[in-house]
Structure formats: structure tokens, C-alpha cells
Amino acid sequence: xxxxxxxxxxxxxxxxxxxxxxxxxxxxxxxxxxxxxxxxxxxxxxxxxxxxxxxxxxxxxxxxxxxxxxxxxxxxxxxxxxxxxxxxxxxxxxxxxxxxxxxxxxxxxxxxxxxxxxxxxxxxxxxxxxxxxxxxxxxxxxxxxxxxxxxxxxxxxxxxxxxxxxxxxxxxxxxxxx
Numbered sequence: 001x002x003x004x005x006x007x008x009x010x011x012x013x014x015x016x017x018x019x020x021x022x023x024x025x026x027x028x029x030x031x032x033x034x035x036x037x038x039x040x041x042x043x044x045x046x047x048x049x050x051x052x053x054x055x056x057x058x059x060x061x062x063x064x065x066x067x068x069x070x071x072x073x074x075x076x077x078x079x080x081x082x083x084x085x086x087x088x089x090x091x092x093x094x095x096x097x098x099x100x101x102x103x104x105x106x107x108x109x110x111x112x113x114x115x116x117x118x119x120x121x122x123x124x125x126x127x128x129x130x131x132x133x134x135x136x137x138x139x140x141x142x143x144x145x146x147x148x149x150x151x152x153x154x155x156x157x158x159x160x161x162x163x164x165x166x167x168x169x170x171x172x173x174x175x176x177x178x
Contacts (some may be wrong), residue, residue: 001043002082010040010089011096040093041100044086048104051075055111065115065125065173069137069166072108076145077158084145109134116173125173137169 004013004021006044015036019026033039054071063071076083090101116133119125144165148157 001039002047002079005083005085006045009085010043011092013040015039037094037096039095040097044054044097044100044104047065047079047082047086048100048107050078052104052111055108059111062118063115065112065119066166066170067111068115069169070162072112073141073158073162073166076141077156077162080145080148080156080158084148087142088146100127105134105138108138111135119173124175126175128173133173136172140165 001010001018003012004017008014008017014024015029015033018039019029022029029039033042045048051072054075055068056070058071086101090098094103112134114128116125116130144151144157144161151157152160
């Protein structure tokens with residue numbers, strides 16, 4: 001599905017296109033996925049598993065929030081085009097697909113919150129509601145990824161601006177004198 005979505009988008013990717021790309025019959029797609037929506041949910045979940053697995057390993061090792069943010073960006077950069085398509089088309093996708101994406105974002109938030117809490121406990125980062133911390137990060141990243149042609153024409157916006165985004169975000173969270 002993601003190969004087809006890369007060229008057609010998630011909204012326009014059809015099961016016929018997926019079958020052609022996979023070199024299988026159209027009916028075989030439905031032998032594995034009851035509906036197009038089920039295939040879409042599986043594709044979104046697979047993208048999310050890659051990101052959350054990378055972050056999970058770092059959090060388990062006690063990595064800093066900076067390291068977790070960098071890992072998040074590396075995962076996005078690995079397939080920035082498909083990530084940008086998904087984020088920009090998400091409001092137009094079926095409810096089950098949007099719910100799958102919310103689950104992915106929730107897992108990412110959970111991993112980030114562990115690293116963030118360690119920074120707060122160490123006195124390095126300001127305490128704020130986790131949802132605000134996460135949504136500030138994800139909003140920043142999504143804005144740059146969706147508008148990548150504006151910020152990095154013809155190249156990877158994550159490669160070009162990722163370190164700056166991480167530094168800027170962490171400056172927002174840095175604990176200042178009372």
C-alpha cells in the first residue's frame with residue numbers, strides 16, 4: 001500500500017493498484033484484507049511500528065529527549081514522502097485509518113513522555129502537560145514535513161532542518177531560572 005500511496009496518495013490508492021504493484025490478483029488482496037480500509041489501517045500501523053520500535057529501544061536504555069527526538073526524525077526521514085502524504089491526507093481518510101494514526105501518535109507520545117519526564121526530574125526541563133509538550137513537537141514537525149517544498153525544495157526537510165527543529169524545541173522546554 002505504501003508504494004502505491006507514494007505515487008497516488010493514500011486517498012487515491014486502490015486495491016487494484018496495490019494488487020498490480022504486488023504482482024498478485026485483485027482477489028488475493030481481499031483474501032488478506034477484508035476491505036480497502038483494513039489494508040489502509042495495516043499500512044498505517046506498519047509505518048507506526050517502525051517509529052515506535054526505534055523510540056522504545058532508546059527509552060528503555062534511558063536515552064535523553066534529544067536522542068528520542070532525533071530517532072523520531074530519522075524514522076520520518078527514512079520515508080519522508082510517504083509520511084508527508086499521510087499527514088496531509090489524514091483528515092480525508094476513513095475513520096478507522098485516522099484511529100490507527102491516533103494510536104501511532106499515542107505510542108510516540110508515550111515514549112517521548114518517558115524521556116521528557118527524566119529531563120524534568122533531572123531539573124533540566126520545564127514541567128508542562130505532556131499533551132502540550134507532544135503536540136508542540138508534532139505540530140512543528142508536521143508543519144515542516146507537509147511544507148517540505150517550501151523549506152527544502154527538492155530535498156529532505158528533515159535532513160536540512162531536523163537538527164534545528166530539535167534544538168529549537170528543546171530550547172522551548174529548557175528550564176529557566178525561577
